[in-house]
Amino acid sequence: xxxxxxxxxxxxxxxxxxxxxxxxxxxxxxxxxxxxxxxxxxxxxxxxxxxxxxxxxxxxxxxxxxxxxxxxxxxxxxxxxxxxxxxxxxxxxxxxxxxxxxxxxxxxxxxxxxxxxxxxxxxxxxxxxxxxxxxxxxxxxxxxxxxxxxxxxxxxxxxxxxxxxxxxxxxxxxxxxxxxxxxxxxxxxxxxxxxxxxxxxxxxxxxxxxxxxxxxxxxxxxxxxxxxxxxxxxxxxxxxxxxxxxxxxxxxxxxxxxxxxxxxxxxxxxxxxxxxxxxxxxxxxxxxxxxxx
Amino acid sequence: xxxxxxxxxxxxxxxxxxxxxxxxxxxxxxxxxxxxxxxxxxxxxxxxxxxxxxxxxxxxxxxxxxxxxxxxxxxxxxxxxxxxxxxxxxxxxxxxxxxxxxxxxxxxxxxxxxxxxxxxxxxxxxxxxxxxxxxxxxxxxxxxxxxxxxxxxxxxxxxxxxxxxxxxxxxxxxxxxxxxxxxxxxxxxxxxxxxxxxxxxxxxxxxxxxxxxxxxxxxxxxxxxxxxxxxxxxxxxxxxxxxxxxxxxxxxxxxxxxxxxxxxxxxxxxxxxxxxxxxxxxxxxxxxxxx
Numbered sequence: 001x002x003x004x005x006x007x008x009x010x011x012x013x014x015x016x017x018x019x020x021x022x023x024x025x026x027x028x029x030x031x032x033x034x035x036x037x038x039x040x041x042x043x044x045x046x047x048x049x050x051x052x053x054x055x056x057x058x059x060x061x062x063x064x065x066x067x068x069x070x071x072x073x074x075x076x077x078x079x080x081x082x083x084x085x086x087x088x089x090x091x092x093x094x095x096x097x098x099x100x101x102x103x104x105x106x107x108x109x110x111x112x113x114x115x116x117x118x119x120x121x122x123x124x125x126x127x128x129x130x131x132x133x134x135x136x137x138x139x140x141x142x143x144x145x146x147x148x149x150x151x152x153x154x155x156x157x158x159x160x161x162x163x164x165x166x167x168x169x170x171x172x173x174x175x176x177x178x179x180x181x182x183x184x185x186x187x188x189x190x191x192x193x194x195x196x197x198x199x200x201x202x203x204x205x206x207x208x209x210x211x212x213x214x215x216x217x218x219x220x221x222x223x224x225x226x227x228x229x230x231x232x233x234x235x236x237x238x239x240x241x242x243x244x245x246x247x248x249x250x251x252x253x254x255x256x257x258x259x260x261x262x263x264x265x266x267x268x269x270x271x272x273x274x275x276x277x278x279x280x281x282x283x284x285x286x287x288x289x290x291x292x293x
Numbered sequence: 294x295x296x297x298x299x300x301x302x303x304x305x306x307x308x309x310x311x312x313x314x315x316x317x318x319x320x321x322x323x324x325x326x327x328x329x330x331x332x333x334x335x336x337x338x339x340x341x342x343x344x345x346x347x348x349x350x351x352x353x354x355x356x357x358x359x360x361x362x363x364x365x366x367x368x369x370x371x372x373x374x375x376x377x378x379x380x381x382x383x384x385x386x387x388x389x390x391x392x393x394x395x396x397x398x399x400x401x402x403x404x405x406x407x408x409x410x411x412x413x414x415x416x417x418x419x420x421x422x423x424x425x426x427x428x429x430x431x432x433x434x435x436x437x438x439x440x441x442x443x444x445x446x447x448x449x450x451x452x453x454x455x456x457x458x459x460x461x462x463x464x465x466x467x468x469x470x471x472x473x474x475x476x477x478x479x480x481x482x483x484x485x486x487x488x489x490x491x492x493x494x495x496x497x498x499x500x501x502x503x504x505x506x507x508x509x510x511x512x513x514x515x516x517x518x519x520x521x522x523x524x525x526x527x528x529x530x531x532x533x534x535x536x537x538x539x540x541x542x543x544x545x546x547x548x549x550x551x552x553x554x555x556x557x558x559x560x561x562x563x564x565x566x567x568x569x570x571x572x573x574x575x576x577x578x579x580x581x582x583x584x
Contacts, residue, residue, distance in 0.1 A: 140451070227480060230480075
């Protein structure tokens with residue numbers, strides 16, 4: 001008896017230590033990124049210039065550090081990818097949980113997991129070898145914001161689809177059965193009962209996809225052109241925040257203005273992720289309130 | 294008591310062995326452009342001379358070990374200054390401040406690298422132009438001339454695609470300094486993560502123009518290079534300086550370099566020139582190499 005209690009305590013302590021280590025490491029990383037950044041990065045620049053107006057031109061006699069092109073590229077690419085990915089992903093999720101026979105499901109579920117696990121560079125390279133020459137038939141370069149967004153959408157799709165399918169499958173059977181017993185149609189059970197209950201889970205899937213999209217580096221670097229210019233449309237080139245950091249960090253001396261500017265770009269990325277998560281959690285809570293148990 | 298003393302003696306002996314082993318090696322670091330040449334040469338050197346005394350009679354009879362790392366030209370200078378390196382690889386002329394800080398180091402040019410202006414052979418420019426002036430290049434790469442028809446009225450009104458290496462690699466630095474001067478590179482340029490990727494892009498895009506290490510394109514049949522200010526990037530023009538877009542690849546050592554270091558430098562300026570040539574860089578006449 002006493003042995004079990006001791007084992008329980010040890011297990012509890014171990015899990016708590018693991019939690020503290022993980023959260024602590026995460027805090028240290030975020031704190032480090034913020035401590036290395038300077039706003040504005042160079043004494044010659046202004047905060048507004050850094051975030052909104054200046055070009056990214058780190059070499060030459062008068063370097064300027066502006067990341068507006070980068071965060072606009074990130075928003076444009078990830079936003080477009082999300083719009084492209086979400087409807088088919090939810091459709092796939094609904095099909096898998098509501099319509100598909102078990103045989104199809106047993107193949108499609110692992111296939112989705114597999115797709116989610118393919119490394120980004122593979123997606124990037126396939127896009128580079130197929131979409132870039134395709135777009136080049138009409139455009140001067142096949143690398144565009146749209147090219148990057150299409151490939152990113154394909155990368156996000158399995159995350160959103162798998163969570164959507166799972167959340168729909170988790171809706172309790174008695175809810176569905178009660179609905180059917182009351183004589184309403186299968187569509188009503190799905191749209192009025194199942195979808196409302198699965199809504200928060202589907203949202204979580206979209207956030208998962210969004211997080212993958214925001215952090216994605218290599219594929220968007222290869223496909224957006226990695227050009228430090230402000231994209232004014234989907235067929236223009238751009239350079240997302242992640243690509244900017246990956247491209248320039250190797251050439252920046254530790255502690256230099258350029259180094260601080262890149263860590264600043266990291267802060268903007270972190271802040272963006274926090275803001276989106278906070279926004280979606282607020283939305284999710286409102287949705288949950290609609291589903292009174 | 295006795296065992297303890299024995300242990301101490303043994304550990305001291307092993308310490309002195311490890312110090313000696315470290316002494317018998319030389320450490321080279323710096324420019325990533327020079328890295329493939331020098332690391333290949335170092336491998337050949339270690340194969341040919343298993344111990345230092347075979348390469349230089351005055352050097353000790355110890356195994357020849359050479360470490361070669363990258364880190365960039367700046368690290369080549371800093372590492373030499375603080376003693377991390379025995380030889381710094383620097384892919385540009387030393388600045389006066391650096392020469393002073395290093396106390397008049399020995400500088401040896403072991404190869405030259407040129408920055409070539411290159412396009413696909415099917416590029417419209419390949420039909421119309423044999424070369425460019427620096428001013429033309431500056432206005433093309435700053436994005437001032439955006440279409441082929443603005444460079445030459447005979448050419449189609451199609452946009453020119455600019456391709457560069459990412460960040461400020463050595464090639465970008467020299468192009469900015471000698472061609473662009475105060476002008477900025479167009480933000481619309483494609484930035485490629487590696488020279489190989491850049492060459493691939495030039496091969497597949499008929500509208501693309503790039504500046505790139507001449508070594509990387511000299512053996513590529515699909516690409517062509519252009520004269521700059523009247524001089525094509527031939528080995529003669531690069532060595533004489535008529536083709537201005539070129540830079541020396543230096544090996545820098547302290548004035549009082551050891552016989553081991555001297556032996557390797559001699560090797561780099563002699564037999565290693567074959568490697569320089571094979572990798573597409575411009576070899577140096579050993580007599581002219583001393584500065």
